[in-house]
Amino acid sequence: MSERTQVGIVGAGPAGLVLAHLLHLRGIESVVVELRERDYVEKRVRAGVLEQGTVDLLTEMGVGDRLAREGLVHEGLELRFGGRGHRIALSELTGGRAITIYGQQHVVRDLIEARQAIGAPLLFEVEDVRVGELDSERPSIAYRHGGERHELRCDFVAGCDGFHGVTRGAVPDGVLTQLEHEYPFAWLGILAEVPPSTDELIYCNHDRGFALHSLRSPELSRLYLQVDPDDDVERWPDERIWEELHTRFATDGGWTLNEGPIVEKAITPMRSFVVEPMQWGRLYLAGDAAHIVPPTGAKGLNLAVADVRVLADALAAWYESGDDAQLRDYSQRCLRRVWRVQHFSWWMTSMLHRVAGADSFEQRLQRAQLEYVCSSEAGARTLAENYVGIPD
Numbered sequence: 001m002s003e004r005t006q007v008g009i010v011g012a013g014p015a016g017l018v019l020a021h022l023l024h025l026r027g028i029e030s031v032v033v034e035l036r037e038r039d040y041v042e043k044r045v046r047a048g049v050l051e052q053g054t055v056d057l058l059t060e061m062g063v064g065d066r067l068a069r070e071g072l073v074h075e076g077l078e079l080r081f082g083g084r085g086h087r088i089a090l091s092e093l094t095g096g097r098a099i100t101i102y103g104q105q106h107v108v109r110d111l112i113e114a115r116q117a118i119g120a121p122l123l124f125e126v127e128d129v130r131v132g133e134l135d136s137e138r139p140s141i142a143y144r145h146g147g148e149r150h151e152l153r154c155d156f157v158a159g160c161d162g163f164h165g166v167t168r169g170a171v172p173d174g175v176l177t178q179l180e181h182e183y184p185f186a187w188l189g190i191l192a193e194v195p196p197s198t199d200e201l202i203y204c205n206h207d208r209g210f211a212l213h214s215l216r217s218p219e220l221s222r223l224y225l226q227v228d229p230d231d232d233v234e235r236w237p238d239e240r241i242w243e244e245l246h247t248r249f250a251t252d253g254g255w256t257l258n259e260g261p262i263v264e265k266a267i268t269p270m271r272s273f274v275v276e277p278m279q280w281g282r283l284y285l286a287g288d289a290a291h292i293v294p295p296t297g298a299k300g301l302n303l304a305v306a307d308v309r310v311l312a313d314a315l316a317a318w319y320e321s322g323d324d325a326q327l328r329d330y331s332q333r334c335l336r337r338v339w340r341v342q343h344f345s346w347w348m349t350s351m352l353h354r355v356a357g358a359d360s361f362e363q364r365l366q367r368a369q370l371e372y373v374c375s376s377e378a379g380a381r382t383l384a385e386n387y388v389g390i391p392d
């Protein structure tokens with residue numbers, strides 16, 4: 001079956017769904033095709049920290065009602081090292097900006113509901129997705145859905161299909177440059193049915209490795225432990241996780257970590273990855289399809305949203321006046337933010353993780369950096385303005 005739309009969007013993660021809704025608000029039609037089933041994408045536990053700019057955008061788009069009711073606004077965070085906590089006053093240091101804790105799967109659910117409410121096409125469980133003729137004026141997305149083959153002709157294709165998607169690979173060899181950095185760590189993340197032991201996030205540097213205390217609601221805690229990249233969740237029974245968390249978060253003054261049933265447990269590897277440029281022909285890559293950051297800066301989701309905001313504006317300008325200047329500028333404009341965020345995420349990661357085999361000199365440098373951030377207003381502000389998100 002042959003069909004036609006203006007913008008074909010591959011992937012219904014935050015990037016694809018935000019793009020689809022922004023285009024709808026500008027009167028531009030799109031079709032979103034997604035490999036997984038709806039239930040799966042709505043339950044996939046991932047990021048939880050929304051920058052001020054992401055919250056503002058979702059609100060302006062009219063999909064922020066539940067976010068406003070259930071999101072938890074945080075005006076500070078704690079850096080903990082050497083058995084002591086140090087507060088970074090995010091809002092005071094950034095003219096009142098803040099972060100909001102709201103699970104990525106809730107953002108995705110809210111956007112899917114909005115898409116369905118307007119009756120716009122969003123297809124789950126598509127198979128065998130292939131993009132083609134990307135260097136022509138009528139690129140295509142071929143896929144199988146409900147047992148039938150379809151071909152969707154578009155003006156543009158948005159590759160929002162994450163790191164393991166197919167769109168990036170459809171660009172001919174030699175066009176894209178891939179820049180990568182591997183980190184010798186991974187995170188073991190848990191979700192536990194227990195009230196958080198803290199009001200604000202705690203990023204903890206400890207001799208045994210990094211730990212992070214985050215949350216999802218007044219009843220649900222989200223915690224992470226630095227582990228080896230080749231570690232296996234099978235080697236982390238619940239008791240071992242709690243024991244390790246107690247050890248890493250311990251303070252000189254005594255601090256209590258609440259324990260509760262662990263309802264989700266997974267290990268995520270850490271890497272930095274960027275493709276340049278983020279566009280070829282009529283294919284525009286956005287979000288994890290174009291770049292991955294290590295999670296320490298809590299940026300992956302926010303960066304995906306920042307990309308598609310630029311893309312939606314550029315497409316709207318093209319449809320309104322035929323002007324392609326913003327489309328030509330898309331990659332360069334996004335990459336400026338990508339590299340700032342890439343640096344921030346690398347810096348947070350380096351400052352907070354234990355590097356196996358690091359010598360005493362390197363350990364002292366790490367401590368000096370942490371002390372500077374916690375004692376100098378300039379140092380703290382650098383962290384704060386990046387963490388809440390630098391406006392365009």
Ligand code: FAD
Nearest residue numbers: 011013014015035046047161162165287288298299300301
């Ligand atoms: P995705 O959310 O990956 O969405 C891509 C979508 O495309 C998916 O729904 C996928 O099923 C679909 N897709 C893939 N291939 C195809 C295909 N061939 N055809 C059609 N559809 C396809 N960031 C943080 O800031 N903090 C965290 O704690 C954190 N934890 C993470 C944990 C994990 C396990 C992972 C993988 C990522 C995590 N991230 C985290 C990163 C953050 O979740 C991502 O940056 C964010 O999801 C990017 O959104 P996206 O829409 O670009 O990609």
Ligand code: DHB
Nearest residue numbers: 047048214295296297298
């Ligand atoms: C969360 C994830 C992060 O990567 C981070 O830096 C802070 C919080 C979270 O899942 O809540």
